[in-house]
Amino acid sequence: MPFHLHFEESDLLRCRFALSPLWETQAAVRLLSRPGQHGYHLPWLRRIREGAAKLDLAPLWLLMPDRGHNPDFISLPPRGPVTTFAEEIAQVRAVDPAVAREDMALALADRPGGLESAAGQRLLADPARAVQELADLLEQAWRVLVEPHWPRLRALLEADIAYHSRRLAETGFEGLLGEVSPRLRWTDSTLTVVGTNGDHTRALGGQGLVLMPSVFVWPEVVGGYEEPWQPAVIYPARGIGGLWTEAGERTPEALARLLGRARADVLCALDEPAGTSTLAHRLSLAASSVSEHLSVLRAAGLLTSRRYGHQVLYERTPLGIALAVSDHHAG
Incomplete structure (x- = not known):
């Protein structure tokens, strides 16, 4: 009703x-x-x-x-x-x-x-x-x-x-x-x-x-x-299907070899927009390391960023999405 x-x-x-x-x-x-x-x-x-x-x-x-x-x-x-x-x-x-x-x-x-x-x-x-x-x-x-x-x-x-x-x-x-x-x-x-x-x-x-x-x-x-x-x-909420998935479970091996494990994990953890501190907690990495990885990924055209309230949220560009999921589709 x-x-x-x-x-x-x-x-x-x-x-x-x-x-x-x-x-x-x-x-x-x-x-x-x-x-x-x-x-x-x-x-x-x-x-x-x-x-x-x-x-x-x-x-x-x-x-x-x-x-x-x-x-x-x-x-x-x-x-x-x-x-x-x-x-x-x-x-x-x-x-x-x-x-x-x-x-x-x-x-x-x-x-x-x-x-x-x-x-x-x-x-x-x-x-x-x-x-x-x-x-x-x-x-x-x-x-x-x-x-x-x-x-x-x-x-x-x-x-x-x-x-x-x-x-x-x-x-x-x-x-x-x-x-x-x-x-x-x-x-x-x-x-x-x-x-x-x-x-x-x-x-x-x-x-x-x-x-x-x-x-x-x-x-x-x-x-x-x-x-x-x-x-x-x-x-x-959007994205609950991957809510409890750990980063290592969703990072394609080929992408990890290309970008390095930590940087690839950061890219693949962005199924939904997130900020530096959230990613650091999710990936068990230092916030400074995550910030550096985000800067490199954004400079490479794989991420975009925008301010929301008190924080900056990062999300994948179409190229970043293609890289993050391509290995899974290939398998």
Whole structure:
């Protein structure tokens, strides 16, 4: 069933991109209980298996029905384009308990037996305590499931935002939506998210819309957030197919012999635009070495660069792409 968002003229001026470590944390929690969505993330699942086994995620899972409402207050829309988990979890702890109770009740109503369960009744009986306990669980999940991998995840999310921001300037809002996901439709100033749970309509009323790429939401596109929060559309980030691939696994041997192993690894690691520090972390190289390799590759016409926010992002030119993938195609 569709999710409809009605735009006024002013809403188009207030659309923005953002990324959220809190959203990724709750989405990672949700993913653990959805085996059908594990495909792209099996390497991550192997890495976090031991730590995840020590987490008691049952109260969060209770509020995440397969179909229907998931609580907004445990993954609030970020206030700015880039925010920290500490800032976001502080907002969760500050949520009005009455608002949280209503939010939890909607989710429990969509889980068979949720409202009548002892665990559900406990959450609703003392929503102030429930908010703090759920925030504690989210903090534990962040530390175990997401924080160790956040530089890699953030790099992919930032690259997605950089790419789609450029495409927004080139194609306009309607053209961008079709590229973000085939589940997004634009008709008569209304954005429709196809395939979501329920049939829901909301007028943006001048608040605008937050567009958020996510690593763990695939294959879904989520349209969400009720009053009083700003509406958002969360969509799968580009490039998640190679997210957990190590650099050495994707560097053709012929290219390594031509450019040198480290320089070839840098070129092949740029499946999505990335900055020097991100590449250094991903490749376990010194930032100064990565910077030198990037300069040589750009001078050779294999990379281009542009500034995005506080950093410079590098991406491959058509020649760089051809070199990076040619050996695989030849095989």
